[in-house]
Amino acid sequence: MSNIKDSQGDVWEVFVQSKPGLPHKHAGSVHATDKEMALQNARDMYTRRNEGTCIWVVPLDAIVSSLPEDSGSFFDPSDDKAYRHPTHYVMPDGAKHI
Amino acid sequence: MDNTKKLEEFQAKIDADTKIEPKDWMPEDYRKHLQRQISQHAHSEVIGMQPEGNWISRAPSLRAKVVLLAKIQDEAGHGQYLYSAAETLGKSRDEFIEELQTEKAKYSSIFNYPTLTWADMGAVGWLVDGAAIVNQVSLQRTSYGPYSRAMVRICKEESFHQRQGYEIMAHMAKGTPEQKAMAQDALNRFWWPSIMMFGPHDSDSPNTGNAVKWRIKRETNDELRQKFIDKTVGQAEVIGLTIPDPDLKWNETRKSYDFGKMNWDEFWSVVNGNGPCNRQRLKHHIAAHKNGEWVRKAALAYAAKQKEIQNLKLEIRN
Amino acid sequence: MTTKEALINYCLRIGDTSLILGQRMSEWCSNGPVLEEDIAMTNIALDHIGQARTMLTYAGVLEGKGRTEDDFAYKRNEREFYNSLLSERPNGHFGDTVVRNFLQSAYFYHLYTALSSSKDELIAAHAAKSLKEVTYHLRHSAEWIVRLGDGTDESKNKVQTSINEIWEYTGNLFEMNDVDTLLIKEGIAINQTEIKSKWDKTVDEVLERAKLIRPTDAYMQTGSLKGMHSEYLGHLIAEMQFLPRAYPDAKW
Numbered sequence: 001m002s003n004i005k006d007s008q009g010d011v012w013e014v015f016v017q018s019k020p021g022l023p024h025k026h027a028g029s030v031h032a033t034d035k036e037m038a039l040q041n042a043r044d045m046y047t048r049r050n051e052g053t054c055i056w057v058v059p060l061d062a063i064v065s066s067l068p069e070d071s072g073s074f075f076d077p078s079d080d081k082a083y084r085h086p087t088h089y090v091m092p093d094g095a096k097h098i
Numbered sequence: 099m100d101n102t103k104k105l106e107e108f109q110a111k112i113d114a115d116t117k118i119e120p121k122d123w124m125p126e127d128y129r130k131h132l133q134r135q136i137s138q139h140a141h142s143e144v145i146g147m148q149p150e151g152n153w154i155s156r157a158p159s160l161r162a163k164v165v166l167l168a169k170i171q172d173e174a175g176h177g178q179y180l181y182s183a184a185e186t187l188g189k190s191r192d193e194f195i196e197e198l199q200t201e202k203a204k205y206s207s208i209f210n211y212p213t214l215t216w217a218d219m220g221a222v223g224w225l226v227d228g229a230a231i232v233n234q235v236s237l238q239r240t241s242y243g244p245y246s247r248a249m250v251r252i253c254k255e256e257s258f259h260q261r262q263g264y265e266i267m268a269h270m271a272k273g274t275p276e277q278k279a280m281a282q283d284a285l286n287r288f289w290w291p292s293i294m295m296f297g298p299h300d301s302d303s304p305n306t307g308n309a310v311k312w313r314i315k316r317e318t319n320d321e322l323r324q325k326f327i328d329k330t331v332g333q334a335e336v337i338g339l340t341i342p343d344p345d346l347k348w349n350e351t352r353k354s355y356d357f358g359k360m361n362w363d364e365f366w367s368v369v370n371g372n373g374p375c376n377r378q379r380l381k382h383h384i385a386a387h388k389n390g391e392w393v394r395k396a397a398l399a400y401a402a403k404q405k406e407i408q409n410l411k412l413e414i415r416n
Numbered sequence: 417m418t419t420k421e422a423l424i425n426y427c428l429r430i431g432d433t434s435l436i437l438g439q440r441m442s443e444w445c446s447n448g449p450v451l452e453e454d455i456a457m458t459n460i461a462l463d464h465i466g467q468a469r470t471m472l473t474y475a476g477v478l479e480g481k482g483r484t485e486d487d488f489a490y491k492r493n494e495r496e497f498y499n500s501l502l503s504e505r506p507n508g509h510f511g512d513t514v515v516r517n518f519l520q521s522a523y524f525y526h527l528y529t530a531l532s533s534s535k536d537e538l539i540a541a542h543a544a545k546s547l548k549e550v551t552y553h554l555r556h557s558a559e560w561i562v563r564l565g566d567g568t569d570e571s572k573n574k575v576q577t578s579i580n581e582i583w584e585y586t587g588n589l590f591e592m593n594d595v596d597t598l599l600i601k602e603g604i605a606i607n608q609t610e611i612k613s614k615w616d617k618t619v620d621e622v623l624e625r626a627k628l629i630r631p632t633d634a635y636m637q638t639g640s641l642k643g644m645h646s647e648y649l650g651h652l653i654a655e656m657q658f659l660p661r662a663y664p665d666a667k668w
Contacts, residue, residue: 008195008394008450009398028179028247029182031191031451031452033394033563034401040555041453044455044456045178048175151445155443155656156659158490160485163442164466167442167445167461171454174451174458175455181451276663277663383446386448390448390450393564394449396563397563398567
């Protein structure tokens with residue numbers, strides 16, 4: 001993606017925390033040539049409407065993603081593990097606060 | 099897996115309204131269609147900054163100035179979100195910009211009309227953004243994940259844009275006779291190009307078939323146009339302006355407005371380069387891009403030097 | 417001159433500088449070197465115009481004749497503006513703009529830091545709020561000075577020339593007259609010489625990081641305290657004021 005002759009800079013993914021205590025959530029991406037520029041661009045792009053208390057920027061190529069063909073082996077095995085969810089368990093009538 | 103099977107699975111996903119994500123298999127035509135549509139949408143946002151930018155320095159009050167600036171800034175932002183969505187399809191922003199500048203890619207033809215008076219800021223916000231919003235609300239449900247997410251964000255931000263334009267129109271319509279005339283003149287000039295923004299009639303639109311089948315488009319050009327007209331007629335009445343279409347009439351059976359014939363010769367003439375501002379808009383974009391070249395090069399060179407220093411530090415530490 | 421009269425003038429100096437700089441920055445819209453920077457520059461323009469609105473409104477309140485922010489922005493003539501000479505410099509290329517903004521932001525940063533404890537409550541509140549904004553402007557422009565100064569040979573030459581050419585307008589930032597004398601005595605304004613030494617330090621630090629050379633102080637242009645400006649200002653306000661001037665009976 002970086003074409004040194006005339007480039008818009010690399011792509012950075014932006015994660016914004018909207019309130020203290022909440023997880024950072026993917027907001028979108030920006031182009032930038034360095035860390036500080038990425039941070040500032042993310043601030044100017046994604047927090048114009050009071051949307052943030054903290055920003056993370058991550059170079060796109062530092063993100064490792066599972067692939068669509070992985071999804072069967074990655075995610076389907078948890079389909080039949082209903083015992084991981086509280087609704088799996090039968091509580092005696094009248095039991096409270098559990 | 100052979101392509102027929104892949105295609106079947108792909109269509110099944112589309113039919114089940116499961117979003118397609120960048121790494122998923124997709125037919126080449128789907129990818130191409132999206133690249134074309136999303137980048138065209140991005141270019142429109144970016145070129146669309148110019149006709150409104152034309153009035154920032156002359157906004158008649160400081161409030162009007164900040165509102166207009168914030169709105170145009172959003173448009174730059176929307177262009178940015180859309181380029182980002184388009185880039186997930188495997189082309190760089192550089193390439194998209196080059197396609198725009200070499201006229202391989204188009205942008206919405208409406209921006210080839212000039213903004214002649216301050217009332218045009220009203221008309222553009224009310225009608226042009228209004229039409230765009232009808233289209234974008236529909237596109238929130240588009241089948242490609244990154245495009246859909248960009249649209250959700252854009253629709254959220256756009257909500258003040260149309261109000262900003264309508265407020266200007268309403269204000270001018272009840273202002274001095276000169277102001278009212280200016281408002282009516284702006285409506286007269288922007289009405290027809292605005293309703294033609296939705297594109298040709300469904301029967302003349304070669305791309306609609308696949309786009310609907312793949313759920314890139316969720317509603318057709320004519321459906322969206324009708325929605326916009328039905329919404330807008332009442333708004334014009336409220337502020338006492340007249341829509342320049344003698345054939346505009348409520349149709350009780352259709353529960354919609356009938357409207358007059360659009361001038362598609364003019365539409366295609368503008369699309370093909372003969373609008374009052376086609377050359378000006380492109381020239382402006384190319385000049386800004388060219389003037390920024392040394393800045394982009396400097397930023398890259400600086401980043402490369404910093405990386406080198408960083409590597410050197412690591413070497414020394416090891 | 418009463419304290420009130422002095423304070424009105426002081427508000428106009430700050431407000432006009434913000435207004436003119438905001439107007440200049442808004443000229444960048446759709447002209448930025450990359451889309452992200454276009455958005456950043458618009459943010460800066462919005463901050464400045466917002467700051468101007470507070471100061472011009474306050475000037476009107478102090479004056480008590482019913483003049484609004486728009487009366488001040490749109491109905492004064494060239495000789496009635498008190499903005500810094502720096503703020504009205506044309507945008508030029510991106511480097512020219514970055515340098516102008518950096519020098520002005522560094523000034524605002526130290527001015528607002530000091531004015532946060534002004535005895536005038538509104539000035540203090542305005543300074544505290546604006547300080548957050550100009551802290552960001554300073555950071556943004558300083559990083560660009562460094563990138564351009566330490567980028568390519570071309571960018572280094574360009575930005576050094578920008579600094580050399582604009583330098584003669586920096587002295588004006590620190591000029592004082594009897595308005596200052598009076599307001600300093602009242603604890604409302606700040607002695608500009610105090611800001612100057614801090615400004616020097618900020619500027620030196622950034623120029624050093626950017627591997628750029630600070631010009632030696634030679635002749636400094638003057639005039640803004642008396643409402644005397646470059647020829648550029650007249651054009652800027654003619655354009656800005658066009659509509660209210662052309663349609664004096666209209667409300668917008």
